[in-house]
Amino acid sequence: xxxxxxxEGVHTHIGRYHILQGVDLDAPGGLTTxxxxxxxxxxxxxxxxIMGLWRASKGRIALGDRALHSxxxxxxxxxxxxxxxxxxxxxxxxxxxxxxxxxxxxGPMDDRRLAWIFGFFPALRKFWLSRAGSLSGGQKxxxxxxxxxxxxxxxxxxxxxxxxxxxxxxxALIDCLKEIKATGVTILLVEQNxxxxxxxxxxxxxxxxxxxxxxxxxxxxxxxxxxxxxxxxLSLDSHQ
Amino acid sequence: xxxxxxxxxxxxxxxxILPALxxxxxxxxxxxxxxxxxxxxxxxxxGIAMGMMIFTMASGLxxxxxxxxxxxxxxxxxxxxxxxxxxxxxxxxxxxxxxDSVALxxxxxxxxxxxxAVVCGAxxxxxERLIVKPVxxxxxxxxLATIGGAIIAEQLIYALWGPDQIPLALxxxxxxxxxxxxxxxxxYRVLATVVGLAVFAGETLILNRTKIGLLIRAGVExxxxxxxxxxxxxxLFVGVFMAGSALAGLGGAMMALYRGQAHATIGAExxxxxxxxIIIGGLGSVGGSFVASILVALIANYAGFLxxxxxxxxxxxxxxxxxxxxxxxxxxxxxx
Amino acid sequence: MSLLSGDxxxxxxxxxxxxxxVLALMLAPFLFPGAKALNTSxxxxxxILLVASYDVLIGYAGIVSxxxxxxxxxxxYGVGLALYGLGASWxxxxxxxxxxxxxxxxxxxxxxxFSLRVQSIFFAMVxxxxxxxxNVLASQLSDITGGEDGRSFKVPAALQPGFKWLDHPIxxxxxxxxxxxxxxxxxxxxxxxxxxxxxxxxxxxRVLQAIRExxxxxxxxxxxxxxHRTLxxxxxxxxxxxxxxxxxxWLRYVGPDTALSFSIQVDVLVMVVVGGMGSLWGAxxxxxxFVVAEGYLQDLMGALANAAAEAHLPLLPGLFDPHRWLLWxxxxxxxAVYFAPAGIVxxxxxxxxxxxxx
Numbered sequence: 030x031x032x033x034x035x036x037e038g039v040h041t042h043i044g045r046y047h048i049l050q051g052v053d054l055d056a057p058g059g060l061t062t063x064x065x066x067x068x069x070x071x072x073x074x075x076x077x078x079i080m081g082l083w084r085a086s087k088g089r090i091a092l093g094d095r096a097l098h099s100x101x102x103x104x105x106x107x108x109x110x111x112x113x114x115x116x117x118x119x120x121x122x123x124x125x126x127x128x129x130x131x132x133x134x135x136g137p138m139d140d141r142r143l144a145w146i147f148g149f150f151p152a153l154r155k156f157w158l159s160r161a162g163s164l165s166g167g168q169k170x171x172x173x174x175x176x177x178x179x180x181x182x183x184x185x186x187x188x189x190x191x192x193x194x195x196x197x198x199x200x201a202l203i204d205c206l207k208e209i210k211a212t213g214v215t216i217l218l219v220e221q222n223x224x225x226x227x228x229x230x231x232x233x234x235x236x237x238x239x240x241x242x243x244x245x246x247x248x249x250x251x252x253x254x255x256x257x258x259x260x261x262x263l264s265l266d267s268h269q
Numbered sequence: 270x271x272x273x274x275x276x277x278x279x280x281x282x283x284x285x286i287l288p289a290l291x292x293x294x295x296x297x298x299x300x301x302x303x304x305x306x307x308x309x310x311x312x313x314x315x316g317i318a319m320g321m322m323i324f325t326m327a328s329g330l331x332x333x334x335x336x337x338x339x340x341x342x343x344x345x346x347x348x349x350x351x352x353x354x355x356x357x358x359x360x361x362x363x364x365x366x367x368x369d370s371v372a373l374x375x376x377x378x379x380x381x382x383x384x385x386a387v388v389c390g391a392x393x394x395x396x397e398r399l400i401v402k403p404v405x406x407x408x409x410x411x412x413l414a415t416i417g418g419a420i421i422a423e424q425l426i427y428a429l430w431g432p433d434q435i436p437l438a439l440x441x442x443x444x445x446x447x448x449x450x451x452x453x454x455x456x457y458r459v460l461a462t463v464v465g466l467a468v469f470a471g472e473t474l475i476l477n478r479t480k481i482g483l484l485i486r487a488g489v490e491x492x493x494x495x496x497x498x499x500x501x502x503x504x505l506f507v508g509v510f511m512a513g514s515a516l517a518g519l520g521g522a523m524m525a526l527y528r529g530q531a532h533a534t535i536g537a538e539x540x541x542x543x544x545x546x547i548i549i550g551g552l553g554s555v556g557g558s559f560v561a562s563i564l565v566a567l568i569a570n571y572a573g574f575l576x577x578x579x580x581x582x583x584x585x586x587x588x589x590x591x592x593x594x595x596x597x598x599x600x601x602x603x604x605x
Numbered sequence: 606m607s608l609l610s611g612d613x614x615x616x617x618x619x620x621x622x623x624x625x626x627v628l629a630l631m632l633a634p635f636l637f638p639g640a641k642a643l644n645t646s647x648x649x650x651x652x653i654l655l656v657a658s659y660d661v662l663i664g665y666a667g668i669v670s671x672x673x674x675x676x677x678x679x680x681x682y683g684v685g686l687a688l689y690g691l692g693a694s695w696x697x698x699x700x701x702x703x704x705x706x707x708x709x710x711x712x713x714x715x716x717x718x719f720s721l722r723v724q725s726i727f728f729a730m731v732x733x734x735x736x737x738x739x740n741v742l743a744s745q746l747s748d749i750t751g752g753e754d755g756r757s758f759k760v761p762a763a764l765q766p767g768f769k770w771l772d773h774p775i776x777x778x779x780x781x782x783x784x785x786x787x788x789x790x791x792x793x794x795x796x797x798x799x800x801x802x803x804x805x806x807x808x809x810x811r812v813l814q815a816i817r818e819x820x821x822x823x824x825x826x827x828x829x830x831x832x833h834r835t836l837x838x839x840x841x842x843x844x845x846x847x848x849x850x851x852x853x854x855w856l857r858y859v860g861p862d863t864a865l866s867f868s869i870q871v872d873v874l875v876m877v878v879v880g881g882m883g884s885l886w887g888a889x890x891x892x893x894x895f896v897v898a899e900g901y902l903q904d905l906m907g908a909l910a911n912a913a914a915e916a917h918l919p920l921l922p923g924l925f926d927p928h929r930w931l932l933w934x935x936x937x938x939x940x941a942v943y944f945a946p947a948g949i950v951x952x953x954x955x956x957x958x959x960x961x962x963x
Contacts, residue, residue, distance in 0.1 A: 106499030420935030
């Protein structure tokens with residue numbers, strides 16, 4: 030079982046803007062925790078702060094008993110944190126293979142693990158030696174996630190993986206996320222698509238204005254439409 | 270993993286071919302104007318040799334720029350330093366240089382350019398730590414700091430070697446020309462071309478076949494993601510900076526030998542040319558700067574023959590034309 | 606609206622320093638007799654205008670250009686070549702100045718529209734290349750420009766050293782054309798400086814700073830970035846052109862070394878940083894410190910070098926050689942970039958001004 034993640038009173042400033050204003054957040058070990066909220070609530074900034082790409086100006090971040098808040102991004106990654114950002118950030122000039130080689134920092138890629146990844150992302154095998162820049166949006170997203178899991182990780186930070194994807198691909202992605210979860214890794218997942226969130230999430234945290242404003246189980250939130258309305262401003266059509 | 274490689278049926282990476290052909294097109298266009306075939310061949314060979322030396326100086330700069338957005342004005346100082354280090358080796362080895370033995374000649378040459386590369390690489394480390402690192406990510410201060418560093422380095426060169434140029438003789442075997450019919454091609458130009466090609470081949474191999482190379486290419490595109498994968502980009506960058514400085518020194522040493530003298534002004538002169546080349550090539554692209562170097566040198570040579578007064582501004586004209594055609598250079602790197 | 610556009614130097618030490626420099630320049634012919642001192646003073650006046658116009662660009666608009674000295678050269682060559690070709694008359698000066706201003710504007714527009722849209726570093730490199738090409742062109746077209754040798758020319762009679770406009774000296778200083786020339790340089794530079802001060806303190810100047818701080822936000826607020834930046838480039842170019850014209854009139858000579866060389870560009874950068882970027886008052890301090898150091902630091906270093914040579918110390922004579930004065934200035938420059946990004950003006954600012962930032 031992987032370690033859990035905990036943020037206590039985290040503040041982050043970007044330039045003159047005070048984005049995170051005291052985030053208290055926990056993602057229990059081995060579970061998938063959804064991070065929901067309106068645009069601009071601070072979800073992406075939270076992931077980037079955990080990853081060390083923004084420096085927290087105040088507060089504590091811990092993975093198990095190891096403190097992350099004063100580490101550089103590379104050191105956070107070395108503790109076993111995988112990151113698939115919102116922009117996917119695949120290296121366009123490199124091939125699919127080369128992207129995954131870089132994902133496997135500790136050495137050569139494990140063939141069994143690769144075969145496992147190809148199981149739910151067959152397109153990656155097909156375009157193995159193609160430039161990542163020539164892939165479609167969905168394929169880039171698969172590559173981004175594959176790169177984050179090509180080595181075993183303690184914690185996965187995934188930012189809006191279904192954004193802009195065709196429904197068929199979203200299905201494949203849901204299967205993939207469930208499979209990854211089955212390996213026991215802790216996942217913190219930012220997602221706008223409530224249906225996806227309801228399907229893969231165990232726990233849920235909702236952010237607004239740079240703070241966590243709700244904490245509970247995903248099942249409870251999925252069952253309570255009034256709460257959804259209040260926290261997320263969801264209307265029924267956004268479920269489609 | 271071989272089983273997986275077989276699965277690669279579909280589109281391999283596509284390399285656009287037209288930008289790479291621009292030097293050839295320029296040569297074909299210039300040929301009828303030049304007229305005489307032997308003159309044309311001589312000009313072309315000279316241009317290619319010059320292009321190779323420029324490439325050697327510029328290729329490191331484009332990576333330094335690509336990875337960290339560092340516009341390094343100190344690069345010129347390393348070009349000049351390389352030239353002076355070559356004199357330090359070649360003047361005491363005058364015996365080897367003058368001897369009849371090609372092996373000794375070659376050894377003197379190789380020692381000189383290697384010494385230039387090693388010294389410049391080592392001082393590149395110092396320059397990066399003292400001048401560049403304190404102002405990472407702050408463009409304006411970085412430009413200013415490297416300009417200050419360049420001033421200091423140039424003045425130190427003057428303090429160490431004096432203000433006058435130092436004559437530098439080519440090893441005996443590389444003097445004179447190969448003559449084919451009525452075409453004469455200087456031997457040293459052939460040597461310079463060989464060295465330049467070796468540098469290009471080495472860089473291409475490293476960038477495409479090693480993990481360090483993959484990291485450099487990935488870093489040029491998105492340094493943040495490289496960090497998020499657990500790699501320390503600042504260490505990678507120091508290495509690239511040192512390699513870039515070493516190549517600047519190597520190119521400077523070769524250029525000094527070509528000109529038969531070392532002088533500090535070579536730095537500023539070629540710094541501007543290096544900037545032009547990496548803009549034309551596409552910031553961060555080694556292949557692009559290779560093509561651009563040959564292109565710029567060929568144009569300068571043909572223009573020098575056809576319209577001498579305009580030869581020196583031909584670079585700028587080339588740059589403007591290329592940018593009007595491809596605003597981000599011949600081979601733009603994604604993410605730049 | 607006051608003469609200083611409501612933006613006087615802040616803090617007592619800075620006021621004293623600026624006041625002292627301005628007073629010294631105003632009374633230079635009477636305070637410091639001798640050709641060298643007067644040349645130094647005139648050069649300071651010219652440089653103040655050149656540095657201030659550069660500061661509009663780099664300090665206020667945040668645009669890094671290496672083509673600023675090109676505009677200085679256009680001004681110098683414009684006036685110089687007009688006087689050379691048309692004879693020593695005020696008409697020639699006017700024609701030269703107008704032609705130079707037109708050329709500068711055209712070049713500034715072209716540079717601005719062509720490349721201000723792109724990344725700032727890209728712009729810096731392009732301007733460097735353009736300035737280099739212009740320099741080369743000026744040396745190559747020797748039929749017109751005199752090439753590397755430049756052109757010496759006669760200035761209008763009233764500015765010539767031999768011109769006597771009073772029979773008796775004023776406070777011991779001969780009433781020659783040199784005196785008129787000095788005050789022409791001084792007053793034109795002063796007026797142009799006040800105009801630039803007015804510009805940076807106008808709403809336009811504040812928009813420039815807003816764009817520098819956050820281009821996206823400024824654009825979202827409806828400011829046209831390219832328009833504002835191009836206009837800033839044009840204003841700054843005109844300032845440099847006037848400075849170049851003054852330099853030509855004072856030196857009665859124009860050539861690549863005094864009007865176009867890249868080392869002038871580096872000098873201007875050093876002055877703007879040492880004086881204080883983003884404050885036009887920094888131009889006065891930076892130019893004064895630099896030009897005085899250039900003129901007099903070398904004497905001091907010569908003495909040090911001799912002393913070191915007599916003591917048989919290794920290396921030191923080379924480092925203190927008067928020609929190596931730029932080494933020490935370069936060192937000061939780098940230290941200023943690290944530790945005093947706001948230059949001398951920033952260091953002398955009263956503390957409350959600094960506290961507001963956090």
